[in-house]
Amino acid sequence: MSLDLITFALKKGVSLLLVPSGLVFICLFLGFFISPSRKWRNLAFKFFLLAFLIYGLAGTAPVANLLIGSLERSAKSESTAIPTPRAITTVVVICGGASDDMDRPASDRLSPSTRLRILKAMELCRRNPAIKHLVIVGGCGRPGGRCHLSEAQIAYSWLKELGLPAGIAVSLEKKSRDTEENIRNVAKVLRQNPSYLVTSAAHMPRVLLFVREMGLRVHPVPCDFRWSRDRWMPWDLWPRPANLEKSDLACHEYLGIAWFWIKHYLTKVI
Secondary structure (H helix, E strand, O other): OHHHHHHHHHHHHHHHOOOHHHHHHHHHHHHHOOOOOOOHHHHHHHOOOOOOHHHHHHOOHHHHHHHHHHHHHHHHHHHHOOOOOOOOEEEEOOOOEEEEOOOOOHHHEOOOHHHHHHHHHHHHHHHHOOOOOEEEEEEOOOOOOOOOOOHHHHHHHHHHHHHOOOOEEEEEOOOOOOOOHHHHHHHHHHHOOOEEEEEOOOOHHHHHHHHHOOOOEEEEEEEOOOOOOOOOOOEEEEEHHHHHHHHHHHHHHHHHHHHHHHHHHHHHHH
């Protein structure tokens, strides 16, 4: 097993453990593990209490919206701050997950985020006759990189079922495993050509960090907004799995942004 593969697997594993649902699991595991011992029973109770507090907070609508809202508002301001160039002929869409189950149709194998991103890219292609090139980005997110089809290939299969507008060439980037590799591999295709960049709103701030680092010329087009403007009601304070998932997603992005800046700092120091 290569060092690169080990590093990638560790990064994925750590990110799963440091989001709210992962912290809840760690606290419950430690609590159950040490609770049989009378000496550590008080500490076990604290772990159980901490798990209760994390779930009780991260699972509420106000906290989940607060966490993801700052990411999505940033993405929206980015997209409105940059004027739309007239010379854009390329759309880049970053996939956001897919299943490797070959028995399911393409639409069911794509994650909800990926489907919304693909639909947004398709909308751009249909509304703008100047667009002639669509780049679908996404390899296999598994540490071993062993999938029957890449995310990009599954997304393209679904696009063909929907009916892509005529006259648009499609390129598939099938090797990237994470956001950094997504942008690095796309940079080899785009070079300095301007393009639309489609991804989820919460994902966009982290993507743009790599875009700026590589000096790419893109016009961000965020979609898949999760932040809600609905007025909070008393029952929104009751924890729900859907809110916990939203908090997990936001914390995953914050961790990714933090990791970007840590690597950036270490590169300068070393």
